[in-house]
Amino acid sequence: MYITPEQYERAEKNGISARTLEHRVRIEGWSVERAAKTPLRTKHDEFADIAERNGIPRTTYQKRIYKLKWTREKASTVPVKKPMVRWPEVAEQNGISRNTFYQRVSRYGWDAEKAATTPVGSI
Structure with a gap:
């Protein structure tokens, strides 16, 4: 057409x-x-406003309702999980090999952030 x-x-x-x-x-x-x-449907959703104030993107809010079957209240108030930091990749960006990173964590008991950000030979 x-x-x-x-x-x-x-x-x-x-x-x-x-x-x-x-x-x-x-x-x-x-x-x-x-x-x-035909005008667009404009249905005000007060929970969408709450979600926005809580830092929840509209697409995440809608996905929670329609795909995950959450209530509007839950979808607008449960915080969004922060993306997981991939420490071995951070280590490589800081010039630390994955092997060194994993040894620092498993053998020496360092926490992942320290192991990925402390320059080699600085301690």
Whole structure:
């Protein structure tokens, strides 16, 4: 289905993006006229605001609800886990071989951060 530039403009004036117009017409099978005139659904979700204030990205919030089946309250309040630091990679970036890193941790009992950041020969 060809969408004319005028139809794109009409949709834009109604707050419908080109992407939404195309999706409605090509994927959902709507007529161009209906797709360009039907307003977007705007459903306010107070928990989405809470999630944002708690530093939880909207995509993470939505994934928790729709894929993990969490409640909106739980999805908006449980903190996001911080990415795991890969200490052997940090060690290599600091010029410390993986072998030296693992020996420091297993043989000498160093914590991973110290083992990955202390320059070789400095102690």
